[in-house]
Amino acid sequence: MPSASDPFALFESWFAEAEAQEPRDANAMILATADARGRPSARAVLLKAWDARGFVFYTNLDSRKGRELAANPQAALLFYWKSLSRQIRIEGETSLVDDAEADAYFATRPRESQLAAWASHQSEVMPEGRASFERALAEVTARFEGREVPRPPRWSGYRLAPDSFEFWREEPFRMHDRQVFARQADGGWEIRYLYP
Numbered sequence: 001m002p003s004a005s006d007p008f009a010l011f012e013s014w015f016a017e018a019e020a021q022e023p024r025d026a027n028a029m030i031l032a033t034a035d036a037r038g039r040p041s042a043r044a045v046l047l048k049a050w051d052a053r054g055f056v057f058y059t060n061l062d063s064r065k066g067r068e069l070a071a072n073p074q075a076a077l078l079f080y081w082k083s084l085s086r087q088i089r090i091e092g093e094t095s096l097v098d099d100a101e102a103d104a105y106f107a108t109r110p111r112e113s114q115l116a117a118w119a120s121h122q123s124e125v126m127p128e129g130r131a132s133f134e135r136a137l138a139e140v141t142a143r144f145e146g147r148e149v150p151r152p153p154r155w156s157g158y159r160l161a162p163d164s165f166e167f168w169r170e171e172p173f174r175m176h177d178r179q180v181f182a183r184q185a186d187g188g189w190e191i192r193y194l195y196p
């Protein structure tokens with residue numbers, strides 16, 4: 001692997017290749033969280049923004065992941081791009097994006113998705129199955145008829161600020177490349193190579 005000193009620059013080049021080659025959802029990533037007792041859980045979310053501050057995804061703050069992040073803001077992200085045989089692991093602490101950033105992103109979503117965000121009590125049981133969701137959707141559709149749909153108060157984004165990255169690339173005969181970046185106190189990155 002060509003050595004890089006900046007993990008964000010390496011992320012940018014790998015992500016661009018994934019966007020060009022991965023047939024679907026190159027921005028899908030697995031988000032792992034853990035509850036206050038340390039029990040882990042994982043699910044896919046979509047990367048919606050990233051820069052030197054971190055990696056942003058949007059969700060319902062009362063969902064299981066939202067509750068776990070409230071109890072324990074440490075989380076991990078995993079990108080696995082099958083068509084490239086590459087993965088990137090990213091770990092760090094999450095924090096909520098500010099309201100203006102969440103509002104701006106919410107405003108870009110299709111109206112149907114905005115309404116669904118109001119109607120879905122994400123991760124809660126639907127007492128009457130899908131009919132509960134459809135009724136809630138009809139109710140919010142009527143409520144916001146003829147006006148813009150505001151962002152639901154419990155729907156927002158999290159930014160994971162990385163303190164470590166691992167870039168993994170497949171090589172023949174399991175001689176894979178693993179390059180790890182660990183953030184240092186001065187903000188620089190220590191680089192190490194791990195046995196595959």
Ligand SMILES: Cc1cc2nc3c(=O)[nH]c(=O)nc-3n(C[C@H](O)[C@H](O)[C@H](O)COP(=O)(O)O)c2cc1C
Nearest residue numbers: 025028043044045046058059060063064065066123
């Ligand atoms: C490809 C893919 C992308 C997804 N993106 C999101 C997302 O950006 N935000 C979200 O809340 N859920 C997303 N989901 C659904 C989550 O995986 C999950 O089912 C949901 O957020 C509830 O998770 P929780 O109960 O652990 O909070 C996505 C699922 C898939 C398969």
